[in-house]
Amino acid sequence: xxxxxxxxxxxxxxxxxxxxxxxxxxxxxxxxxxxxxxxxxxxxxxxxxxxxxxxxxxxxxxxxxxxxxxxxxxxxxxxxxxxxxxxxxxxxxxxxxxxxxxxxxxxxxxxxxxxxxxxxxxxxxxxxxxxxxxxxxxxxxxxxxxxxxxxxxxxxxxxxxxxxxxxxxxxxxxxxxxxxxxxxxxxxxxxxxxxxxxxxxxxxxxxxxxxxxxxxxxxxxxxxxxxxxxxxxxxxxxxxxxxxxxxxxxxxxxxxxxxxxxxxxxxxxxxxxxxxxxxxxxxxxxxxxxxxxxxxxxxxxxxxxxxxxxxxxxxxxxxxxxxxxxxxxxxxxxxxxxxxxxxxxxxxxxxxxxx
Amino acid sequence: xxxxxxxxxxxxxxxxxxxxxxxxxxxxxxxxxxxxxxxxxxxxxxxxxxxxxxxxxxxxxxxxxxxxxxxxxxxxxxxxxxxx
Numbered sequence: 001x002x003x004x005x006x007x008x009x010x011x012x013x014x015x016x017x018x019x020x021x022x023x024x025x026x027x028x029x030x031x032x033x034x035x036x037x038x039x040x041x042x043x044x045x046x047x048x049x050x051x052x053x054x055x056x057x058x059x060x061x062x063x064x065x066x067x068x069x070x071x072x073x074x075x076x077x078x079x080x081x082x083x084x085x086x087x088x089x090x091x092x093x094x095x096x097x098x099x100x101x102x103x104x105x106x107x108x109x110x111x112x113x114x115x116x117x118x119x120x121x122x123x124x125x126x127x128x129x130x131x132x133x134x135x136x137x138x139x140x141x142x143x144x145x146x147x148x149x150x151x152x153x154x155x156x157x158x159x160x161x162x163x164x165x166x167x168x169x170x171x172x173x174x175x176x177x178x179x180x181x182x183x184x185x186x187x188x189x190x191x192x193x194x195x196x197x198x199x200x201x202x203x204x205x206x207x208x209x210x211x212x213x214x215x216x217x218x219x220x221x222x223x224x225x226x227x228x229x230x231x232x233x234x235x236x237x238x239x240x241x242x243x244x245x246x247x248x249x250x251x252x253x254x255x256x257x258x259x260x261x262x263x264x265x266x267x268x269x270x271x272x273x274x275x276x277x278x279x280x281x282x283x284x285x286x287x288x289x290x291x292x293x294x295x296x297x298x299x300x301x302x303x304x305x306x307x308x309x310x311x312x313x314x315x316x317x318x319x320x321x322x323x324x325x326x327x328x329x330x331x332x333x334x335x336x337x338x339x340x341x342x343x344x345x346x347x348x349x350x351x352x353x354x355x
Numbered sequence: 356x357x358x359x360x361x362x363x364x365x366x367x368x369x370x371x372x373x374x375x376x377x378x379x380x381x382x383x384x385x386x387x388x389x390x391x392x393x394x395x396x397x398x399x400x401x402x403x404x405x406x407x408x409x410x411x412x413x414x415x416x417x418x419x420x421x422x423x424x425x426x427x428x429x430x431x432x433x434x435x436x437x438x439x
Contacts, residue, residue: 048393051372105408107370108400 001155003147003162003225004355007071007212009063010307011036012295013191013205019070021311026294026321029191032184033175034205034296049126052109054089056169059208060119061126064163068127071212071220077160078132079120080150081167082142084299086116086135089171119167140342142166143209143303147228147350150213158215166303167208170296175204183297185267192321194267194293202266205296209303211310217355223313225306226335227251227351234347240274241282244339247349258286259333260318262305264340265290266297271343278339279324287329289322302340302350309336309352316354359431366409367427370401383427391426399424406430412437 010016013034014027027037036059041050044062053061060081068076090113097106112118117135124133132153136145143166150164178184185201188194194203213225229247234240248254261283263275279288295304312318313336318329334354341347364378371394385391388399402424406412412434414420423433 047375051374052397101408105404107404108397109372112397 001151001227002215003151003154003164003213004215004217005211005222005224005310006161006214006218006220007067007069007073008222008307008310009065009067009070009210010208010304011038011059011063012207012209012304012307013037014294016307017066019311021308021315021317022319022321026192026319030189032179032186032188032201032203033170034191034203035170036206036208052113053122054087054113056087056089056167056208057113057119057122059169060165060167060210061123063167063208063210064123064165067163067210067212071161073161073212075127075129076131076163076212077157078150078153078162079124079129079134080132080146080153080162081117081120081135081165082144082146082300082303083116083119083135083137083166084139084142084168085174086137087113087118088169088174090114090118092171092173119165123163139346140299140302140340141230141346141348143300143306144228144230144348144350147225147306151225151228154213154215161212161214163210164213165208165210166300166306168206168298168300170204170206170298178204191293191296195265195290197267198269200268200270202268202292202297205292205298205301207295207298207301207304209300209307211306221355223310223352224355225350226353227349230346230348232347233345237274237277237281240278240347243347244282244349247351248337251351253335253351255282255286258335258337259330260287260289260309260312260336262289262291262309262322262336262338263324264292264301264305264338264342265324266292271341274341274344275339287318287327288324289318289327290324291322294321297342299342302338302348305338305340306350306352309338312336313352313354356428356431356435359434360427363427363431366405367402370405371398381427383431385426387424387426402430406434410434410438
């Protein structure tokens with residue numbers, strides 16, 4: 001069960017639109033919230049189509065278009081999305097209108113666009129694609145669900161070209177509510193100092209990572225998804241260690257075969273301790289990296305990590321900005337393991353390998 | 356009437372997210388749907404809500420919509436005739 005990455009379209013708080021791994025410096029953000037650097041949408045979406053689109057929809061539609069062009073695919077065989085929050089801004093707009101207007105005078109646009117599957121559906125309408133279309137909404141395993149579905153489809157028919165994505169936006173009200181709940185660090189100077197800040201919480205982020213995946217090898221492929229699995233609320237360190245070891249063994253690999261481990265370290269000391277334990281035990285001696293100082297914490301951040309890993313495997317170069325403790329990078333880079341969890345509840349492993 | 360048409364232009368630009376347009380660009384006699392402004396069925400629903408919310412006019416028979424929403428001027432005439 002493998003999925004080769006043929007095309008990429010990425011919008012993130014970094015300069016990822018041109019699909020180059022951090023040209024020049026990584027982008028520094030003051031405070032605890034990272035917002036996407038958005039392209040000029042007018043170049044990609046007709047004004048008449050754009051006028052009803054919320055921000056996340058514009059991000060999704062333009063990143064999907066970029067991804068399809070990158071892969072030279074006109075019509076995908078399936079559109080499979082993962083999102084934690086979906087069309088959050090339109091949902092808020094609709095709910096606010098209900099309250100403000102005493103449940104009267106409700107207009108259709110924000111209602112139509114308040115469902116989680118709006119982005120996938122809108123892409124399908126624009127492409128006139130009436131094939132398989134599914135959106136997974138499973139907290140921080142949303143992208144993982146979409147990836148698993150894509151890989152299962154490709155094991156049935158490797159010739160398919162699937163548009164796979166992880167997408168989430170952070171709105172002002174969501175940010176405020178989660179800030180009050182203690183999700184985000186107070187008084188953090190900037191994102192690049194994430195690990196130097198001892199306070200609890202992380203930094204908020206967002207992004208849209210699109211991939212065309214297929215079961216067919218091709219010289220233009222970036223990398224391949226070679227495995228995905230998840231586990232829930234581990235009760236002991238041993239359970240985590242055993243799961244990671246078994247995940248690799250199922251793919252005839254051991255930790256010796258992993259050239260880089262990208263962890264979901266998000267700056268919250270309470271939750272990061274699990275990663276740091278692994279750094280000194282199971283992952284001891286491995287080249288370790290983290291990525292949430294670049295994109296922030298959000299439900300589908302593992303899709304950003306996947307974009308990062310695909311770029312690293314394709315270019316055989318690893319940006320220094322992601323390395324932990326000045327880890328040394330050994331080449332060739334063949335296998336990258338992404339290990340991410342959110343508040344020690346849903347844990348996920350994604351394996352990417354060079355083509 | 357002209358004052359009402361000007362007000363409608365501004366409201367339509369806001370409600371239908373026609374951010375790229377200026378009120379002066381909308382011809383009050385041009386068709387709102389199809390040719391002219393090129394609005395669609397979702398816009399029609401937005402306009403029905405606009406009439407009810409801003410002018411207290413409820414369109415009972417959807418068939419009347421075609422005539423009422425032909426142009427900005429027909430909308431303004433209908434509002435003038437039916438506003439309580």
